[in-house]
Amino acid sequence: MKTDCTPAGPITSLLGYGVIAGPFYVAVALAQALTRDGFDLRRHAWSMLANGDFGWIQIVNLVLTGLMTVAAAVGLRRALAPGRGATWGPYLIGAYGVSLVGAGIFRADPGSGFPVGAPETVTPSWHGMLHLAVAGVGFLCLSAACLVLANRLSREGRRGLAWFSRGTGVFFVASFAGLASGAGGPAVLVFVAGVVTVCAWLAVLSAHYYRATA
Structure with a gap:
């Protein structure tokens, strides 16, 4: 008896990580931002939550989100191939x-009064500089991915998703440039x-190809 085997199961399983990675990261980071003493959403970047007694929570949050994102990328590679943007x-x-993952391993520096008792300005540490470097490279890569996959979505006739992808890529890199300044x-x-x-973009993109390959 011949049984047809397809990669749909592994693909959808991996794409599922892309659906939950973003909401997981935002929920965990926001919960900390609203409960950690001295943290001010108007002044402190979420990466600074890696400092202090409960800093390990944000470190784990970054590492787990990173691993889920890598898994989603593998699922997307399988779902997109062959075709434009598949690589x-x-x-x-x-x-x-x-x-x-690197941003979690190389902790961001404290500052601007967080954690409580930290000075407003600190001399950048080696791990703080590496945190900025790896994060910056990753942000540029993600923004580029948004633009690359926008072309793929346009060819699929998904014009709404294509414009969402383009807008996300431009807005994200611009927002990081403003913060880095x-x-x-x-x-x-x-x-x-x-x-x-x-x-939200990664979740929507993963859900789109999850449904397409289910």
């Missing part, structure tokens, strides 16, 4: 996932909005 789109998303204040909130947007 570079998933590879760039995978690089972003690896950067999240040291503008503070509104720039922090804009970057938070950028993070939430890319998390």
